[in-house]
Amino acid sequence: MSARVLVVDDILPNVKLLEAKLASEYYDVLTATSGPEALEKVESESPDIILLDVMMPGMDGFEVCKIIKSNPKYAHIPVVMVTALTDATDRVRGLEAGADDFLSKPLNDTALMARVRSLVRLKMTIDEWRVRENTATQLGVSENNISVMNEPVEKADILVVEDQDYDSEKFVDTLAQDDDTVTVVKSGTQAMERIMAQPFDLLVISLNLESEDGLRLCSHLRSSDRTRSIPILMVAADEDMSRIAHGLEIGAHDYILRPVDTNELLARVRTQIRRKRFQERLRASFEVSLSMALTDSLTGLYNRRYFDVHLEKLLEKNASSRKSLGILMMDIDHFKSVNDTHGHAVGDEILKEFAKRIQDGLRGFDMVARMGGEEFVVLLPDVRRATAYIIAERLRKSFSEVPIKCATDTGELIVTVSIGGTIVEKGTRAEALTVMKEADDALYQAKAGGRDVCFFHEIGRLEPEDYIPEPRKFMD
Numbered sequence: 001m002s003a004r005v006l007v008v009d010d011i012l013p014n015v016k017l018l019e020a021k022l023a024s025e026y027y028d029v030l031t032a033t034s035g036p037e038a039l040e041k042v043e044s045e046s047p048d049i050i051l052l053d054v055m056m057p058g059m060d061g062f063e064v065c066k067i068i069k070s071n072p073k074y075a076h077i078p079v080v081m082v083t084a085l086t087d088a089t090d091r092v093r094g095l096e097a098g099a100d101d102f103l104s105k106p107l108n109d110t111a112l113m114a115r116v117r118s119l120v121r122l123k124m125t126i127d128e129w130r131v132r133e134n135t136a137t138q139l140g141v142s143e144n145n146i147s148v149m150n151e152p153v154e155k156a157d158i159l160v161v162e163d164q165d166y167d168s169e170k171f172v173d174t175l176a177q178d179d180d181t182v183t184v185v186k187s188g189t190q191a192m193e194r195i196m197a198q199p200f201d202l203l204v205i206s207l208n209l210e211s212e213d214g215l216r217l218c219s220h221l222r223s224s225d226r227t228r229s230i231p232i233l234m235v236a237a238d239e240d241m242s243r244i245a246h247g248l249e250i251g252a253h254d255y256i257l258r259p260v261d262t263n264e265l266l267a268r269v270r271t272q273i274r275r276k277r278f279q280e281r282l283r284a285s286f287e288v289s290l291s292m293a294l295t296d297s298l299t300g301l302y303n304r305r306y307f308d309v310h311l312e313k314l315l316e317k318n319a320s321s322r323k324s325l326g327i328l329m330m331d332i333d334h335f336k337s338v339n340d341t342h343g344h345a346v347g348d349e350i351l352k353e354f355a356k357r358i359q360d361g362l363r364g365f366d367m368v369a370r371m372g373g374e375e376f377v378v379l380l381p382d383v384r385r386a387t388a389y390i391i392a393e394r395l396r397k398s399f400s401e402v403p404i405k406c407a408t409d410t411g412e413l414i415v416t417v418s419i420g421g422t423i424v425e426k427g428t429r430a431e432a433l434t435v436m437k438e439a440d441d442a443l444y445q446a447k448a449g450g451r452d453v454c455f456f457h458e459i460g461r462l463e464p465e466d467y468i469p470e471p472r473k474f475m476d
Contacts, residue, residue, distance in 0.1 A: 002323065002382065003120040006030045006047035008038040008064070009082070010056040018051060018082075018107075025113060028322075035059030039067060042074055046321045049119050054083035054094065062097050069098030072147035076126050076278070078119035082107065088261040095267035098149055101254065114245035118253070122275075124382065128365040129282040131313050131381075148278040153270040154178045156201040161191045161217065162235065163209050167260060171204060174262040175269060188217040195221075200230055202272050207236040207243055208258075215243050215250075222251035229279075231272040235260065296370040298348060299355035307369035307377060311432050314381060315424065322427040326380030326388035327435055329420045329443040330358070330395070333451040335374035338415070342408050349406040350415055354399070361395045377439070385423055386467075392419050392454040393467040400452050416452035418443060423456070 005027045007018045012033065019029045030045050032038040035056055041047065050068070054061035061081055069075045081094040084105045091102040101115055158175060162168040163186040172182045183200075185191050187209070194200075203221065207214040218234065221227040234247050234255040244255045253275075254268055294306040302310070311327075318325045332338075332354060339347040351374065358368050358376060367379045378395075380388055396419055403412035420443025424430045438457040446455040454462040 002026070002028065002384070003048040003116075004028045004030060004045065004322070005116065006032065006038065006041050006045065006050045008032045008035075008050065008056075008061070009053035010034060011053075014053070021109060021112070022116070025116075027116070035061070035064040038064055042068060042077070047077060048123050048321075049078045049080065049116060051080050051082050051116075052099075054081055054085060054090070062093060065094065065097040065099050069149050075148045076123065076130065078123055080115060080119070088264050092261070092263045092267045095264070095271055100271065108241055110245045111241055114248040118248040118251075122253070124365055126279060126282070127317075128381070129279065129286060131310070131317060132282075132286045134313055148274060151274040151277040151281065153273045154180070156180045156269075156273045157199065158182045158202045158204060158269070159191060159194055159200045160184045160204040161188065161209070161214065162186070162204070162206045163211070164206070167206070167235070167258075170260060170262065171265070174265050177266060178270070180269075188212055188214075188220070191217065192220075195227055201276055202231050202233060202269060203227070204233045204235060204269075205252075207234055207240055207247070215247055218247050218252050219250050229276075231276050233268060233272060299352055299370050301355050301359075301376070302367065302369040304369065304371050307367075307371070307379075308432070310367065310369075311379065311436075314379060315430055315432060315435070318381075318424055319427060319429045323382045324384065324426045325424040326378075326383040326391070327422050327424070327439045328378040328380070328388075328392055328395070329436075329439040330376040330378065331418050331443055331447065332374035333416045333418055333447075335415075338413065342406075342413075346406050346408060346413075350404055350413065353404045353406075354415070354417075357398050358395060361398050362391070366391075383423075388421060388423055389454070389456065389462055389467045392421055392456075393462055393464055395419065396452065396454055397464070418446035418451045419454040420444065420446050421454065421456040422458075 005022050007015055007029060009015045010033050015031050015033065019031060022029045030041055030047055032041050036059060052061045052064060065079050065081065068077065068079060078100040079098065080101045080103055081099045082103050082105065094102040100119055103112060103115065158180050160168055160171045160182055162171065162184065168184045172184065175182050183194055185194060205214050205218055218232055221232065232252040234244060234252050235258065236244050236255060237258050247255065253272055256265055256268055294303060295301065296303045314325055338350060355370065358378065362368065362378065365381060369377050371377055380391060396417055400416045403414050405412050420439050420441065422435055422438035422442060424435055442455040442457045446453050449455065449461055456462065
């Protein structure tokens with residue numbers, strides 16, 4: 001997963017040290033040595049995450065963070081404040097300024113990298129919803145005036161999994177300040193029973209439960225469709241840092257160390273509630289705003305009208321964020337003969353299953369649209385060339401190797417697909433007509449080359465054996 005990290009510190013050796021650590025993990029690193037320079041970089045470079053030193057002359061990190069978070073255009077960018085300050089009051093001040101985390105020097109490398117990866121994943125999800133929201137706004141069916149910092153933090157439903165009465169009572173008393181409804185349970189089994197009975201805005205889970213592994217509970221919650229989107233705040237001791245890092249890797253959102261400072265607890269809970277409600281508002285606004293005019297009634301996919309605007313938005317974002325974009329044009333082979341031989345009802349079954357398989361073979365933030373007839377197009381944001389090739393081959397094989405069940409004499413049909421692709425390199429200012437023609441020309445080559453193949457602009461036909469996916473890479 002590629003990401004652009006902005007490191008802000010007025011002490012050059014600190015900058016160089018962080019830059020080296022992040023570069024070794026293959027992040028693109030931007031640097032700034034003052035608050036004003038950091039704000040300029042945020043404006044011009046669109047970083048994915050900001051590591052911000054607090055103690056800087058002139059404009060300190062708290063002020064920089066407040067300015068970033070007060071601008072709806074940048075408020076969603078995660079900010080991690082990095083400082084030698086260790087007092088809980090300073091951490092709370094940073095969190096109240098809008099920071100997503102507050103890490104103390106000397107940095108624990110494991111915790112740092114886990115936190116960066118966790119926040120980058122979160123931002124990618126929010127970015128996709130923001131792009132979709134902007135698309136709906138341009139189509140005139142939504143209002144683009146949503147900021148994470150404007151979300152309310154009161155009256156949340158919170159589930160606490162903690163078997164120590166002293167700490168659970170502290171959670172209940174502290175969160176009462178925001179009129180939160182806090183439910184306390186002492187085991188994972190009790191937690192799952194509560195979650196099945198009612199929705200929650202936040203899950204607070206102790207990693208130090210006496211009778212079970214709190215980290216295993218976090219993993220289970222992340223693997224369930226019902227609980228996957230609920231933020232998790234872990235509670236652990238300082239010596240649990242490796243387990244905390246593991247928790248962030250598997251999808252927990254934040255953590256707080258024992259002994260729990262009540263002000264810090266309140267600040268971290270508010271951050272998670274605000275972020276969840278922001279994401280829910282983006283999703284709800286987008287879903288409500290989309291009418292049938294923007295979707296294909298048969299497959300439920302976006303239609304060409306929506307796609308054209310969305311592509312323009314992604315190309316604009318691609319140029320400013322300096323991330324590559326993959327485009328796949330897909331055409332069902334010999335689809336006319338399917339309709340002629342088996343009838344349009346079977347043809348409709350094929351189209352619906354075709355759409356479903358494409359969606360199942362994509363990453364969560366990719367997008368697919370039906371352009372008309374048997375032609376579909378896929379957009380792959382922030383994708384490496386090799387990953388785009390793997391995805392294309394994965395999609396092709398999902399049809400050629402598995403028959404589609406439908407109302408024919410045999411009860412199924414083998415349907416193949418031809419795929420043409422192109423990659424818009426990071427930082428390229430490309431025109432929609434140009435990139436679509438490249439993908440369309442590649443699709444024509446795929447059809448002329450025997451069908452059931454993938455062709456890409458500039459490299460030609462893909463050899464299937466060269467693009468067998470590695471599971472972890474594909475997820476990135």
